[in-house]
Amino acid sequence: MSPLSKLFGLGGVALAATILPLPAMAATDPETAFILNSLSFLLHGFIVMLMAAGFCMLEVGLVRSKNATAQCAKNIGLYSISGLLYWLIGYNLMYADVGGYIGSLSIWSPSDPSITDAGYTGDGTDYAASSDWFFQMVFVAAAASIVSGAVAERVKLTTFFVVIAVLVGIIYPIQGSWTWGGGWLSEMGFSDFAGSTIVHSVGGWAALTGAIIIGARKGKYSDDGSIRPMPGSNLPLATLGTFILWFGWFGFNGGSQLAMGTAADVAAIANIYVNTNIAAAAGVVVAIVATLVMYGKIDLTMALNGALGGLVSITAEPLAPTPGIAAMIGGIGGFLVVLSVPLLDKLKVDDVVGAIPVHLVCGIWGTLAVVISAGGGMGQLMVQATGIVAIGAFVVVTSGVAWYAIGTAMGLRPDEEAEYDGLDVAECGLEGYPEFTRSS
Amino acid sequence: MSPLSKLFGLGGVALAATILPLPAMAATDPETAFILNSLSFLLHGFIVMLMAAGFCMLEVGLVRSKNATAQCAKNIGLYSISGLLYWLIGYNLMYADVGGYIGSLSIWSPSDPSITDAGYTGDGTDYAASSDWFFQMVFVAAAASIVSGAVAERVKLTTFFVVIAVLVGIIYPIQGSWTWGGGWLSEMGFSDFAGSTIVHSVGGWAALTGAIIIGARKGKYSDDGSIRPMPGSNLPLATLGTFILWFGWFGFNGGSQLAMGTAADVAAIANIYVNTNIAAAAGVVVAIVATLVMYGKIDLTMALNGALGGLVSITAEPLAPTPGIAAMIGGIGGFLVVLSVPLLDKLKVDDVVGAIPVHLVCGIWGTLAVVISAGGGMGQLMVQATGIVAIGAFVVVTSGVAWYAIGTAMGLRPDEEAEYDGLDVAECGLEGYPEFTRSS
Amino acid sequence: MSPLSKLFGLGGVALAATILPLPAMAATDPETAFILNSLSFLLHGFIVMLMAAGFCMLEVGLVRSKNATAQCAKNIGLYSISGLLYWLIGYNLMYADVGGYIGSLSIWSPSDPSITDAGYTGDGTDYAASSDWFFQMVFVAAAASIVSGAVAERVKLTTFFVVIAVLVGIIYPIQGSWTWGGGWLSEMGFSDFAGSTIVHSVGGWAALTGAIIIGARKGKYSDDGSIRPMPGSNLPLATLGTFILWFGWFGFNGGSQLAMGTAADVAAIANIYVNTNIAAAAGVVVAIVATLVMYGKIDLTMALNGALGGLVSITAEPLAPTPGIAAMIGGIGGFLVVLSVPLLDKLKVDDVVGAIPVHLVCGIWGTLAVVISAGGGMGQLMVQATGIVAIGAFVVVTSGVAWYAIGTAMGLRPDEEAEYDGLDVAECGLEGYPEFTRSS
Amino acid sequence: MNYIIAIIQPSQLEAVQEKLTAAGVSGMTVTEVRGYGRQRGKTEIYRGTEYSINFLPKIKLELALDDKASAEAVDIITEVCKSGRIGDGKIFTFPLTEALRIRTGETGSEAL
Amino acid sequence: MNYIIAIIQPSQLEAVQEKLTAAGVSGMTVTEVRGYGRQRGKTEIYRGTEYSINFLPKIKLELALDDKASAEAVDIITEVCKSGRIGDGKIFTFPLTEALRIRTGETGSEAL
């Protein structure tokens, strides 16, 4: 089944548009539609690609400076590994001949049968194979980035890279095939437009599992129950990262329309942009107001997480809602973040950048909120919950096995002294800011 | 009157192109034109959106490190507030049924009548409603960003946010309706292609008014007339911000062609890119040479401001000029910046990032320079001056009232000790660079 | 000869597609093709433009903090100078009436003859003149950026700017005319799709020549043969710069398809994206593994250079290879970087950011590797070598003369004390991070 | 000769330096330090968790001076830095065996 | 009165501060310094070139104390910071002529 099956499971609007008969004279010709469909993947894909920089800056801004180099290494490494593994294994496992639960084990290579020596012969509903692969690849990299933030400052780089390879090569594609590959969840009607669950919660579950198995940073939680905050070393970079992620999200959600060859498609993309922006803005405003009310000050890191919480929340259905509904969904996302960040600390789950509140909590919320914006009632709500639970259970188990097995084989954490001195020196041999940082 | 009326008041080239009869065979079909028009708003819109990150980095790089977190909070907050207020009030106040001086008070919602169940039924001169809203929204956010830089390091965040809400929800849209909404200035023939006055001077006037009402940073101007520079803490980030703004400006000016559905439109956009780039480059080169001649050294902050001065200057008419004229307009913009930065200091107006020289001074210059590049002689010059004065007076008065009233109600400035310690600790409770900064 | 002649010398795929007869009904109409061709230049051009920020961040992150301001000034200055000189001299020298070895000395100005009062009259194979100029201009800026990194921390800014003016106004365009302008190398069949040699090696040769003539940073190489590393001051910014460059490279290589008006073109662009990404990813992974094996730690700066090495390597032919071949070409590029960085140090060539390994070494490798991916055997290999040697010799000689003559006239280096204190104070009068940096 | 170490509030540095210079003190050395004392650090909230900052930024001033000048300097510093609020700082006085100006080789009072 | 300068490992600062405070020490001043000693710096590799870092990050603790309290403080610091590994640090004790609390003008032991 082709990646087009990602279309099924969407709210009716976009789908309807593409199958309606169009007046012959005015309509876009098939080749132009092909070009525009492909162009949508390409340009939305490249701005999603920049999210790799966004995640990296967000994370490097929120770690202590002695782990800055290692955090950068993790991010450029994971993006690269994702790009290779998704080609070698992931894509076809997710999209090629999905039988219900899994695709086929083979290397992906591009093929565009509708382009022949005699020119383009398709009907204008397809797109360049590579444009789709590119777009799907930057998605898997986003899922992987989520993990790196949560387990920052305490995991061995090599171990991390191997776990990421398993995540992007095997775990992500298999669960992805269930919905976007046309598998059992898609047949059940599970709806997750751009991946609140399939991308964000998946990253969030793997992050949670990793954070628990690896344990907290040394010194973070004392035996007497007190928590020691470890403030991020470079909040301007964290802010930059958040803006870049927000920017990339127009590609993430907009490109997930999967077509731009009709007026209805481009109008859908435009509506998606608007809802995406409004949800994020509401997330920020709610987080600012909430921290102001709760703590008397505006916690910038919460505002940043609030933006991302809003974005993740709207990702499961950025097309159907009115702007007002989008604001509500995103605003609740921002509020959930503000609530769940300290909650996680109380549970002694050490999530350095807030990846779990943002991607897992809001990912779940957003997936359930599809019922609010796109309808479907109790029945659809059950389907949504089924998808959330099935994918969650699968990722917790498989990523748990991966963290545990690979960690046992290669070592999970650097020794205590190395952690105290920082991973930069221990793992990379160079400090991120050799001339700035104070010794403690 | 629809947003299309933004078209009136442009130089004749683009307009002419869209109404000429095109040979039937070769021409783009209406639906494709609709897609391409919308796409222009979307992709130019998303790169303008990144300007929010650009403004943030520019400003955070030019404040002292003890105000870095607060500056980031201001920027992500103002972008979010802009996105919500422009939906709730701003857009319709600016574009819906503008009677001459103001539109209507109602919440915007998307509507695309030309897309029907039977497919696209328009004539190819329209675009997706949301794509236009998105593009207009990122403009208002840019205007708001201008203010935050000028009044940095000394204004209470909550007060600032409320003033910004008034600016983007009421002040900006009302004056915007006069020209782009098809109101009285547009009927008079006032020409401001992408907003040297309507966006940049408006931000600049609000910034100037705010800077005067709030007063200078403590210690900046001594009673004995001496001025104490307070160097920016992170010039690499300021440089990054400038590059990002430059990048976004292709969207700002290019997208203001408002259409991409004909060969003439895309050629116009291409010419706009070229002129935009040349004006900015000339601004930089002039600023570098000027500081070298005047002070013996290359003042990087002036070079950065020079780039932006060149960009603002060309924004009122980026299409009509030849590259040579564009270079002249931008170069003069760069020179005006170098002259007006110290002048403002002499007038004891404390503008932390140079927002007033860049956006107000060059905004005025650029709006007048329309006569040089697009012609119109003394008559047009008077029209341009009328627009500048009318909008300036309106914004000074209304934003002055806003700053004064809201400041009185909520408090304008943190107390002296909080200002000395930095807004980061006082307002946000966390430092931007907790491990780097020296105590003085 | 028009810039379209850049097309000759490509692998056959893209070319074939554009000249095949297309079925009348389904094909994109000429005006739409014109728009899409132009749009490809514009949007790929603007993301290449952002590479200016990428180079700046990479370089400022790898210099010591006392030279951060000067490095930023160099980068915004060189981008501006490139934009002006390429308009005043460069473009026409490269593309206007190239007789074999050089174009004509005249100022470029836009002209679109196929757009008439009666609408668009072309055949859909052309594009807006300004869109092409814009795309070519950002390329020359990239070449100039390469130089600034290699000679960082020790060259007088004014001297540097004059040399850059010569490079972008004269040296680059002349050699560029030989291939992309349709000159002798293009007739010989030299193939360099997006400029491994024509852009990257050219920058690399000029960097190498400059680095040798200027000499190493004071203290870098001791008389006893020992080498003193001077670690970069801000590796997160260097990482950000690398991600931005990677992002821009989709424009660099994708836009070099020079057309997007047919299904075959857009499919080619999509394949280029995929190969570009895979080559870069392979460069990173190889660099990480290599430093881990050779030194026991993951050298982040090598991983960053590895990404760029992979990108430069694939640039000469990003379309023809399969993903597997792309991975191999990029991976070897990454390995060459890891090997040649310390080698250069042994030769006492002080290249601050690794510009020579990345752009020169990998540029040569990539140009030779065209034979692997696009075929042509021994004959083509000789042609490729001829191009490499001819262009190399030309650039070494001309840039050598420029460095030497201008350096003699204006002074190459600041005095020793100024270099010790840092160029920021000596040349710009302001520090990049006045509140962070320790005094040694 | 005495050696004075004064721990003061960062905000007072500029005023102290001006007053000392006016009084004829020709040199001093400044270090950024963090101090713990009666003045307790603030309680801050980071991501919903309270924590206290024990050490506060302070400036350490070092001056080598003649006996007479040193008494005067102590007075000046006290006067300028005294706000009456906890955390104003401390002044410590040490005996100095020898001082030497590297540039000239002068020693003793000449070197100050 | 004595003045104690202790050079310790950065990782011990927090524990030392807690113990000293518990023992009644009411103030101290901390500086980040770099130390050279028996403990040799590490050898690192940057871009394929080996180099050695001579100076290592250390914390300098300064305490002005009564004679009795100072003996106790030396003991506490020794106890907390002693790992037995090279680089644990040093404690230097100086005679202090005078101490003054700027806020109140108190001098001598009162000022500590």
Add this chain to the structure above:
Amino acid sequence: MNYIIAIIQPSQLEAVQEKLTAAGVSGMTVTEVRGYGRQRGKTEIYRGTEYSINFLPKIKLELALDDKASAEAVDIITEVCKSGRIGDGKIFTFPLTEALRIRTGETGSEAL
């Protein structure tokens, strides 16, 4: 035992450290400080406004040494750091009551 505090130009640190080490000095502590003295700071221009930087970056070197070694160290520092230009710096010598090596508990000269 003496305690030497030397304020020197940052550019001389490396040379001084090498020479001192060669002469058998086994440890030292370095702090980055800012100095005010005869050497006046530069005048800079920021965005068109002149201003002067009063404090210049300096390095503070601290050494605890035997009486004999300390005389030698003063000589070495003077020799290496003397350029004859204003701002070369100062060397101050103090009496040291006691020194202690935390790792071993050794005191006196043994501890240095």
